[in-house]
Amino acid sequence: MTTGSEWRQQVGRSWADNYRLTDRAFSGLTERLLGRIGGCDGKAGLDIGCGAGELSLALARGNPQSRLVGVDVSADLVAAARLRSEALENVSFVEADAAHWKPNDFAPDVLYSRHGVMFFDVPVMAFANLRQIAQPGARLVFSCFRSASLNPWATELARLLELPQVGEGIAPGPFAFADQSYVRGILDNAGWRSIAFEEVDFAYVAGAGEDPVGDALQFFGRIGPAAPAMRALDDSGRKRAEDWLRTWLEDHRSGNLVAFEAAAWIVTAHA
Ligand SMILES: C[S@@+](CC[C@H](N)C(=O)[O-])C[C@H]1O[C@@H](n2cnc3c(N)ncnc32)[C@H](O)[C@@H]1O
Numbered sequence: 001m002t003t004g005s006e007w008r009q010q011v012g013r014s015w016a017d018n019y020r021l022t023d024r025a026f027s028g029l030t031e032r033l034l035g036r037i038g039g040c041d042g043k044a045g046l047d048i049g050c051g052a053g054e055l056s057l058a059l060a061r062g063n064p065q066s067r068l069v070g071v072d073v074s075a076d077l078v079a080a081a082r083l084r085s086e087a088l089e090n091v092s093f094v095e096a097d098a099a100h101w102k103p104n105d106f107a108p109d110v111l112y113s114r115h116g117v118m119f120f121d122v123p124v125m126a127f128a129n130l131r132q133i134a135q136p137g138a139r140l141v142f143s144c145f146r147s148a149s150l151n152p153w154a155t156e157l158a159r160l161l162e163l164p165q166v167g168e169g170i171a172p173g174p175f176a177f178a179d180q181s182y183v184r185g186i187l188d189n190a191g192w193r194s195i196a197f198e199e200v201d202f203a204y205v206a207g208a209g210e211d212p213v214g215d216a217l218q219f220f221g222r223i224g225p226a227a228p229a230m231r232a233l234d235d236s237g238r239k240r241a242e243d244w245l246r247t248w249l250e251d252h253r254s255g256n257l258v259a260f261e262a263a264a265w266i267v268t269a270h271a
């Protein structure tokens with residue numbers, strides 16, 4: 001479970017400090033998602049839970065006549081996205097809760113998100129707000145994780161560190177949107193139509209370079225469910241946990257890469 005207030009504080013700060021690592025982890029998915037969003041030149045686009053802005057930046061570069069906005073609850077992530085976009089005139093970032101945000105003079109034709117929508121406290125209310133602010137007929141395209149059991153990086157990590165196993169269908173959290181019928185119900189109740197799900201498998205890259213295992217160890221120590229658990233350990237506990245993790249990461253190493261199978265949905269709908 002990751003709440004809005006955690007994103008506003010420590011979790012958002014950590015994602016802002018490490019956005020290169022998270023962009024790398026999701027790079028295989030990003031390409032597929034951008035393909036699904038398609039061209040948006042001349043259109044208005046909204047990036048929901050935009051984080052450090054990777055999707056918005058790619059779309060802004062490829063669609064110079066578009067007007068793009070990213071919205072996120074984390075001040076640190078919005079600051080990182082603004083820094084990264086200084087050279088681009090067609091994209092801006094707003095610190096706000098997408099569930100309540102009422103923009104002046106902006107009605108998106110296309111709304112998209114890379115893994116930013118399963119953290120809403122009240123998802124039906126949030127998607128209803130997004131539909132209200134969208135143009136009639138607007139398109140929605142977002143990614144989210146499928147079942148934790150198809151994402152062994154999460155289940156194995158939880159088992160190794162004796163963390164509570166990650167839940168499904170419990171909002172808000174990384175696996176809250178794993179269940180197709182649950183997500184369909186939310187979108188349907190919020191007034192979205194033509195709801196469709198596409199399975200996307202991708203390589204979740206945790207480590208790379210000369211010491212990919214050390215790199216992956218740092219990644220999991222900063223991002224995701226292991227990070228707070230590792231921080232809470234004393235020195236000897238942390239050393240023991242790092243030894244277990246190193247052995248596990250070695251098993252997933254291939255040359256200069258540590259990567260895991262990962263399973264996501266790309267969900268599409270119309271307002
Ligand atoms: C897993 S991160 C994904 C960030 C970004 N989309 C990316 O792919 O790097 C989830 C993001 O959703 C944001 N978020 C969570 N709840 C939100 C809300 N109610 N409104 C706006 N953003 C939210 C978090 O601050 C965080 O940046």
